[in-house]
Amino acid sequence: DVKVTQSSRYLVKRTGEKVFLECVQDMDHENMFWYRQDPGLGLRLIYFSYDVKMKEKGDIPEGYSVSREKKERFSLILESASTNQTSMYLCASRVRDRYTGELFFGEGSRLTVL
């Protein structure tokens, strides 16, 4: 059974803290993604990676960075958390083929910044 695993389901952090969200996939997928989801705004792409050590900005990269040191692992970093980063964060992976291939999602990490 294919799996995308996010390390934390629920986190509560304080403003200014550094936050790490970890994601691991076991499907040998080249492409990995971080989305955030907010009511009424849908899924918005933060960053994605199409290969180890490669990253591309999505639609809302400000305030975030990412790391992909190994193919199976893609980390999202909030250098200095702010209250407007309170959200549901979803990691996903996909095969490299541009024209086919669904996104497989992790269970999500709900982050609250106080």
Place this chain on the structure above:
Amino acid sequence: QKEVEQNSGPLSVPEGAIASLNCTYSDRGSQSFFWYRQYSGKSPELIMSIYSNGDKEDGRFTAQLNKASQYVSLLIRDSQPSDSATYLCAADSSYKLIFGSGTRLLVRP
């Protein structure tokens, strides 16, 4: 900015009826399209994918694609209360999937 548009709903249908969900996309280069279902507090799960113009059926679900009109739809036959969820339409754009904001479906018993 590439976009996918959906009516936010809620779309309310009685049990046993056909639910029709619609979506338009702006990127003419998109080649693949997906419908995801998302229950409250859960992550999205794939319902259907479609790559060619026309209809694709899978059980109670039918996806329809019209690339000339840049339009994708999902029909759910014999709707059940368990189908009540938010349905997300997504279109491929390079390596990424662009998502609509979702349509909330309510199936009344």
